[in-house]
Structures are given as C-alpha cells and as structure tokens.
Amino acid sequence: MSLIGKLAFVTGAGSGIGRETCKILAREGANVVAADKFLKNASDTAENLPKKADQSHTSVELDVTKKTSVQYTLKKTLEIYGKPPSIIVNSAGITKDNFVLKLSEEDFQDVIDVNLKGTFLVIQTFCNAITENKLKNASVINIASIVGKYGNIGQSNYCASKAGVELLTKSSAKELGQFGIRVNAILPGIIDTAMIQTVPDKVKQKFKSVISLGRFGQPQEIGEVIAFLASDKSSYISGASIEVTGGM
Template identity: 65%
Template sequence: MSVLGKLALVTGAASGIGRATCRILADEGAAIIAADCNLSGAKDTIGSLKSSHNNENLALTMAVDESSSVKKGLKLILEQYSKPPSIVVNCAGITRDNFLLKMSEQDFDDVIRVNLKGTFLVMQTFANAVIQYKINNASFINIASIVGKHGNIGQANYCASKAGVELLTKTASKEFGKFGIRCNVILPGFTDTPMVKMVPEKVKQKLIPFISAGRFGLPEEIAQTIAFLASEKSSYVNGASIEVTGGF
C-alpha cells in the first residue's frame, strides 16, 4: 500500500487523526507537509516522524477557513518542493457543542466555517494547483463523520458541517475525475482523539453498547484507511463514503 515518493499535505496535523495520518503516510514513504493553525503542534508532529524523508518534511501554519492563509501555504509549498502535493487530506475540524435551542449563532458559524468552508478552500486551492502543474493520479481524502449521516444530540452545527463535507466530496469527485484527481470521504465513528476526550466520561460509556467492536476507535485505525485511499491500491475508488465506525 505504498505512497513511496509522493508528497502529502495533511491539515489538522497537530493532533488526533491528522497526526496519526502523517505518521502512517511517512512510514509508507511519503514526504509530509503537516499543516495546522497550531504551528508548534504541527512541528511536534513532524518531529515524531520516522522516515527516510525527514529532511523533506515541512510544518506550516494554515488556518483552513481563511483563503489567504491557504493560498500562502500553497505558495510556501511550491517554493520548497516546486510542485503541489498529490495527496491532500483534510482533517482540520472543530466542535462547539450545545443543544440546538441554546446554540449561539457564532458557534454555529464557526463550525461551518472551519469544517465545511475550510475543506472547500483547501480542495479548491490545491486542486487548481494540481491541474496547473499536471500532477497525475492525485488523491484528495476528506474527513466527515458518522454523525453527519445520522445526527447527534448537541451537535447540530457539527453534524450539518460533516454532512456538507460528504456531499462536497462526492460533487468534487464528479468534477475532478477528468483531471485525474480522485476524491473520497471517510466517516469515522467515535474515535479516541482530543476532540472526543472533551466528551464527559458518563456520555462516552453510554455510547459503547452501540458499538459492535465494544470500544472507541484509534486515530491510527482511521489513518490506515486514509493511507489506502492515498495509494494506488485504491485507483478505482472515487466518490466513495467509507464508514470506519467499529460497527456503530
């Protein structure tokens, strides 16, 4: 399942699924660009990688919800590598949980802006670069969520944003296919990330009986699926939504 010699951009790379993805793609032979609004966290991720491409890896600041920041990130990448990445993984995301009747307009807007608009801006910016540079066999992988399919109490904004990511990805797969860019989306279940650690323990314990595997997932288990979609092993997988939920 090698991605040997490929250049991979991972947003939300400072922790969780993003960090695990950087590590697994590096283990498979890719050069890694770890992007996050938390630069020190992105640098820590790069520092944790064990690969033959350590001198080629890069940490950079990227606020995915700001087009100027995304474009600046692309500019820095082109200056360092003279090409855009052929693997783009959108892991950046936030939560601002509350019941719908109590949710502030700001909290709703913030989650939609980062999770959905951020994915759109990264896809648009880097797909244009891939097309311009005539990069062959590019793969874009987005992270949605199983709650974007079924809904979840207290997460109206998050669920809506992730449902949007799924349909954004499917639409992009139809538009980008002629340029040799595959677009797929992963719907993780409840995964042991910093985001989920914020959920009260008593709430998490109530969820376990609904998961066939009897536990929450590990970031590495999501990242392994990302690595498959990034590789040529998935060359005919396009526009797919893949649930990685432990049977939720």
Template identity: 60%
Template sequence: MTLTGRLAFITGAGSGIGRSTCQILARDGALIVAADKNKRNADETINAISKEFKQEHISLELDVGNSSSIDEVLGKILAEYGKPPTIIVNSAGITRDNFILKLSEEDFDEVLKINLKGTFLIVQKCANAIIDHGINNASIINVGSISGKYGNIGQANYAASKAGVERLTRTASLELANKGIRLNSVLPGVILTPMTTVIPDKVKAKLMSMIPMRRFGEPEEIAEVIAFLAGDKSSYITGTSIEVTGGF
C-alpha cells in the same frame, strides 16, 4: 513503500487523526507537509516522524478558514518542492457542541467555516494547483464523521458541517474525475482523540453500548484507511465514503 516520492499535505496535523495520518503516510514513503493552526503541535508531529523515518518533512501554520492563509501555505509548498501535493488530507475540524435551543449563531458559523468551508477551499485551491502543473494522478481524502450521516444530539452544527463535507466530496469527485483527481471521504465513529476526551463519562458509556465492537477507535485505524485511499491500490475508487466505526 507504496507512497514513495509522493508529496502529502495534511491539515489538522497537530493532533489526533491528522497526526496519525502523517505518521502512517510517512511510514509508507510519502513526504509530509503537516499543517495546523497550532504551529507548535505541527512541529511536534514533524519532529516525531522525521526521527522515525529519516526524511525531510515540513510543518506550516495554517488557518483553513482563511483563504489568504491557504494561498500562503500553497506558495511555500511550491517554493520548497517545485510542485503541489498529490495527496491532500482534510483533517482539520472543530466542535462547538450545544443543544439547538442554546446554540449560538457564532458557534454555528465557526464550525461551518472550519469544517465545511475550510474543506472546500483546500479542495478548490489544491485541485487548481494540480491541474495547473499538468498532474493527472492525485487523491484528496476528506475526513467527515458518522455524525454527518445520522446526526447526534448536541451537534447540529458539527453534524451539518460533516454532512456537507460528504456531499462536497461526492460532487467534487464528479467534476474532477476527468482531471485525474480522486476524492473520497472517511467517516470515523468515536475515535480516541483530543476532541473526544471532553465527552462526559456518562455519554461515553452510552456511546460504548452502541458500538458492537465495544471499544472506541484509535486514530491509527482511521489513518490506515486514509493511506489506502491515498495510494494506487484504490485507483478505481472515487466519490465514495468509508465508515470506520466499529459497527456503530
């Protein structure tokens, strides 16, 4: 197994892409720290993978938009394992969709806080912990969105946050490459997750017509790309973004 002995920290691990990432990384041998604002969902993720892969994984409650919450979680990880994670996956994210003319300031701020500021805080705090422990082989994968590249009607806040994630990833990769920390982003298209189940059927039909492969993606298909970026097979890849969109 290609990730045996590696400690992986996944945010937004309670559902969707985050949960699938936990499953795939555990399959490849990593020890999993599943973090989510909804602790029950994170527990469900860990219970499922622990039964399947017979390893000791843990789940933690985390608010990525809260600096103190991140500090607390990192403290628990260091106490449990004696080292920081060397695979970090920023999958936590929210939507608060509306047209620009109706989008509230509160909904704009909340999406930027979780999706962009949360990613920044996790990157900063985990990178400092990795450097402080003298580790020089780590991979941080940030989940962006194809909406961040092309925009999407009704998602000014979400698209802006994910565009920011991509540029944050690129900038951090330049600053941290000489520390042995690689950073890359994955840009999913329309993926079958709880976030997309609320899309109206008419909109789903329109989106489907724009996808050359004529189907929506599965969370596992994003997780497999994340697993590749987490391991040594991608050891010379940093600062890049990989689109996983079915050709969208």
C-alpha cells in the same frame, strides 16, 4: 502500500487523526507537509515523523477559514518541493456543541467555517495547482463523520458541517475525475481523540454499548484507511464515503 516519492499535505496535523495520518503516510514513504492552526503542534508532528534518507518533511501554519492562508501554504509548499502535493488530507475540524435552541450564531458559523468552508478552500486551491501542473493520480481524502449521516444530540452545527463535507466530496469527485483526481470521504465513528475527553464516563459507556466492537476507534485506524485511499491500491475508488465506526 508504497507512497514513496509522493508529497502529502495534511491539515489538522497537530493532533489526533491528522497527526497519526502524518506518521502513517511518512512510514509508507511520503514526504509530508504538516499544516495546523497552531504552528508549534504542526512542527512537533513534522519533527517526529519517520524519515529515510530521501524523505523531507515540513510544517506550516494554516488557518483553513482564510483563503489567503490556504494560498500561502500552497506557495510555501511549491517553494520547498517544487510541485504541489498529490495527496491532500482535510483533517482540520472543531466542535462547539450545544442544543439547537441554545446554540449561538457565532458557534454555528465557526464550525461551518472550519469544517466545511475550510475543506472547500483547500480542495479548490490545491486542486487548481494540481491541474495547472498536470499532475496525475492525485487523491483528496476528506474527514466527514458518521453523525453527518444520522445526526447527534447537541451537535447540529457539527453534523450539518460534516454532512456538507460528504456531499462536497461527492460533487468534487464528479468534477475532478477528468483531471485524474480522486476525492473520497471517511466517516469515522467515535474516535479516541481530545474531542471526546470532556465527555462524561457514563455517556462514553452508553456510546460503547451501541458499537459492535465494544470500543472507541483509535486515530491510527483512521490513518490506515487514509493511507489506502492515498495509494494506487484504491485507484478506482472515487466519490466514496467509507464508514469506519466499529459497527456503530
């Protein structure tokens, strides 16, 4: 599954799924731009990526909720590499959980802005650059969620945002296919990242009881699927939603 010579742009690269995805893409030969709201975390990721003689990785600060910030990261990427990335991974995401009757307007909007609006801004900005540069065989991979399909108690904002990401993916795939750009979504189940560290052990055990494999997923298990969707081995997959849930 070679990605040699390809340039990848990964949001949310400072931790969790984003960081593991950067490692796997670099392992497969891609040059990686690690983007995160927290530049130190992104830099830590980029500095520790596997690198052969012909590989070059970098880090950028990115607030996906602001178009000017997204445009700046594209400009910086073009300055460093002379071309836009042909692999785009939208992994930036947040949770601000509460019951719907108690959820504040601010917490609802923040989650929508990062998870859904942020994904839209990155797709629009970077895919415009891809079409302008006439790149072919580009791949956009968005991180949605299985709860965006079925809902979850205390996560109405998160579920709504991820449902939006899935349909944004399908609509974008229909529009961008003519330019040789594939757009797909991954729907992770419960993945062992910082997001679930605050969940009480009793609740975690309850979650595990409804997962066929009896365990939570690991970030790298999502990263491996992302690498497949980024590669030419998935050349006829677009507009798909791939569930990675352990049989949840």
